[in-house]
Amino acid sequence: MTAEHVPASVLEAFGADDPPRLLTGGQGTSWRSGGLVLKPGSGPIHAWLGEGLEGVSAAEFRLATPVRTIHGTWSWDGWSATQWVEGTEPDQTKESTWLKIIEAGRAFHQAVAHLRRPDCLHARNDWWAIADRVAWGEHNIRFRPEFAALGRRLHGAVEPLGASQIVHGDLTGNVMFSPTLPPAVIDISPYWRPPEYAEGVVVADALCWHSAQASLLDEAGVSVAAVARALLFRMATTSQAASAGRARGDVEADLRRYDHAAAAIGL
Template sequence: MSRDQPPPEVLQAFGVRGPARPLDGGQGTSWRAGDLVLKPDAGPLHGWLAGALADVVPDGFRLAAPVCTRTGAWEHAGWSATRWVEGDAPDTSAVSTWRQVIAAGRALHRAVAQLERPGFLDARQDPWAAADRVAWDELEVSFRPEFTELARRLRGALEPLGPSQLVHGDLTNNVLFAPGLPPAVIDISPYWRPPAYAEGVVVADALCWHDAPASVLDAVDVPAPAVARALLFRMATTNQRAAAGAAVDLLDEARRYDLAAAAIGL
């Protein structure tokens, strides 16, 4: 991923002054300039989100809303912008944090439930999009030996999760908190799936990467089959990235997925 800062012409187009400073988190490509967050590689996803979210009324959450250029365009020279929102990453050691993240996701999903399915989702070919299709039996892959047995167990626990709609498929590190304000949702990763699936991803991440106790499952009221499908999604993502040559510690990640599966009774 590029770590080049936004050039002066981009700052000018969005009406902000430098200097821009890099932001941590995500894919490491975001920069803050003034009250905006700028990201490269703008495309159909950002343009669609910008238009779709324009009429969404936040209730129970804040939204890092897309911002257009001075000429009314949603991108300039491949860069897009969203409004900076106050907030910090929460304390992931507390079970209450996961309740709050899930609650913010539920509020967002209620607010966007009327949106229609964007056609560009079918064209996505990144590892996350492919892994999502694997988790929903829309794409067949051969899992690495480290994952084969667990994939079989997870598939045996899958159940229908309800109707699909637009969901944020990566809420875990994209909900920020500030005193006296509703939680802020940033960097929407759009998928067309049941909301329970997005919630399952949060629980799966909590168990795999944040040392959450097994009790988090009951605390957030997310069904085990949703977490099972989410674990299959995350494991398929690792599988896809490894196949593409990314440096992945397969044994460590297999261990984490297996412990998370055990926490939900698999």
């Protein structure tokens, strides 16, 4: 990728004066220009986030909020922008990191608990949205044969988790840290679920991909049911990608990670 992938019309619309620089991490499509992060992709959900997150703040976290164009819109030529916030990825080998990510998520969810459910969430039909519905019994997919047995084990552990609200469903790699500032919550993936579900995703990710200890479950105060739903969510995403021939990495290795995480929480 080169800077030419950010159209000049987009830079002008968002008032971005500095040459854009490709950022590492995520899906590799985000660019920084001065105090802005620009990325392709827009639509009703981004616009709703822009409206809903205006004025949201708390002492416990910073927020990378959407930014309007100079024309007052939330996107331009298929691109959107958020504020750049200082911070670096934390050391994910430390259990304290996961506790801090969950703590920042809890503060964020408390700050946005007043927001109403947007109608545009119903229209999402990507793998992640479908996998989320699978985890909550609102949609059925045919799991790949290698995932079927574990899927049944996880389904047997799910329970209600409380009232739903807007949550950030992908906190794991989207909380940045600074030695002098509160944690920064970025790149919000919105779902209408109980906040503990979002916390379960963090614990599941830590167990699956970052060699976290089983004790994290108790240390974080997250239920087995929340992590079970989170594992169903991740596994349903992987299963769909694999069935479409677009899986990232070794599917059998992912299955071993999911199975390890399920065993760590007693399933």
